[in-house]
Amino acid sequence: MCVYLKVVKENNLKANTTGLIKIALLAGLTLYQIALVDHRASAAPASNNQPLWEHQDLKCLDPWGDSDSNVRDAVAVYSKSDINFFYFRVDILDLTNESDIDLYLAIDYKDGGNTKLINGNSDLSSDIQWDLLVALNNKTEHKVLDSSYVDHPEYFNNSDYQSELDFTEFSISRDALVDWDGSPFTVQVIAIPHSSTYISDKTSPAATDASTGRAKLVLVFGNMFIGYGPHAISWYDGFAMDSANRKGERRGLRYLLDAVEKYGIPLTTVDAQLEILLGLEYLGINDRLRGMAGKDLLDIVDTLSYAFFMPWQPEDVDTRAISRAKTARQAISIPLSEIFYPYEAMLTAGDLNTIKKAGYKAIFGIDRYRYWLDDWITD
Ligand SMILES: [Ca+2]
Numbered sequence: 117m118c119v120y121l122k123v124v125k126e127n128n129l130k131a132n133t134t135g136l137i138k139i140a141l142l143a144g145l146t147l148y149q150i151a152l153v154d155h156r157a158s159a160a161p162a163s164n165n166q167p168l169w170e171h172q173d174l175k176c177l178d179p180w181g182d183s184d185s186n187v188r189d190a191v192a193v194y195s196k197s198d199i200n201f202f203y204f205r206v207d208i209l210d211l212t213n214e215s216d217i218d219l220y221l222a223i224d225y226k227d228g229g230n231t232k233l234i235n236g237n238s239d240l241s242s243d244i245q246w247d248l249l250v251a252l253n254n255k256t257e258h259k260v261l262d263s264s265y266v267d268h269p270e271y272f273n274n275s276d277y278q279s280e281l282d283f284t285e286f287s288i289s290r291d292a293l294v295d296w297d298g299s300p301f302t303v304q305v306i307a308i309p310h311s312s313t314y315i316s317d318k319t320s321p322a323a324t325d326a327s328t329g330r331a332k333l334v335l336v337f338g339n340m341f342i343g344y345g346p347h348a349i350s351w352y353d354g355f356a357m358d359s360a361n362r363k364g365e366r367r368g369l370r371y372l373l374d375a376v377e378k379y380g381i382p383l384t385t386v387d388a389q390l391e392i393l394l395g396l397e398y399l400g401i402n403d404r405l406r407g408m409a410g411k412d413l414l415d416i417v418d419t420l421s422y423a424f425f426m427p428w429q430p431e432d433v434d435t436r437a438i439s440r441a442k443t444a445r446q447a448i449s450i451p452l453s454e455i456f457y458p459y460e461a462m463l464t465a466g467d468l469n470t471i472k473k474a475g476y477k478a479i480f481g482i483d484r485y486r487y488w489l490d491d492w493i494t495d
């Protein structure tokens with residue numbers, strides 16, 4: 117398989133999906149997200165017996181690229197609690213072991229409070245009136261300050277920096293919120309270069325009962341399906357792929373489908389061409405595809421091979437090609453998609469009408485190919 121669009125770190129995507137993924141969706145059609153792998157917050161095992169993070173723990177997204185450095189660019193804030201502790205997680209665009217960062221979590225859970233992060237220093241302020249301030253100074257020192265700037269180390273539970281997964285997590289005792297009435301409270305993260313006098317990044321204040329919903333993540337694979345065998349089954353099961361460099365490893369479409377089923381994350385594929393679907397029928401793979409489509413786990417975008425639908429053909433030729441493909445697809449009980457993918461995204465503006473009249477609600481395009489048609493798409 118090859119990945120046409122390099123998907124950068126997941127959290128970057130969460131912060132700014134549309135900015136990072138340059139998918140050329142064309143005007144003139146009713147567009148909707150094509151995608152559509154729902155993103156889950158990373159459920160990477162937390163260290164120190166901290167709980168797993170789930171997407172509902174994600175309270176706030178913050179833009180990437182709004183900091184003086186990637187190592188201090190906060191992109192997401194999470195919180196959760198159990199009977200003993202409050203747990204927080206902050207995703208950083210590129211947390212490294214060498215990151216120079218003082219991270220503050222301001223907690224506003226009752227009336228009154230402070231905005232200054234350092235007593236007497238008005239350069240460094242939160243937007244909320246915090247009553248409790250957790251300070252993680254350059255990863256070596258931590259404080260839990262009350263509104264009188266008194267540190268309460270007894271309230272600090274633990275912390276961890278995950279430089280590979282680019283987040284830090286930490287927890288404090290529930291007792292730290294003295295006189296808390298139990299209602300949702302507000303948190304804000306501020307990142308500062310260690311011992312500096314200016315703010316690198318500041319997230320929006322977020323309530324602990326807030327939700328960002330689930331972000332959309334687009335992963336585009338090409339050449340996932342192949343319709344001639346015995347190569348085909350290897351393509352699916354991965355036996356023969358790159359065996360020289362990856363001895364004993366299997367990788368192929370099957371494993372992606374396994375993951376989709378295991379985690380219940382819907383998948384849209386764009387390269388199951390008609391003749392390939394017929395090949396997959398012979399191999400029995402379509403049984404699985406039909407089953408997954410029936411459970412709304414799989415949308416196989418309608419597409420045609422080279423020379424069937426082409427931008428240089430008359431409209432009636434393209435119209436007939438689409439129509440016959442739909443008929444053939446229905447004959448093997450592969451559900452039609454509401455999305456059409458022109459072969460390698462080659463099409464002209466005039467083709468949009470043809471596609472729309474064929475009943476499609478959106479097209480899938482790949483920015484990579486726009487140069488073939490003289491830059492007719494812009495970002
Ligand atoms: Ca940021």
Ligand SMILES: [Ca+2]
Pocket residue numbers: 223224225226227228229230245246247
């Ligand atoms: Ca307050």
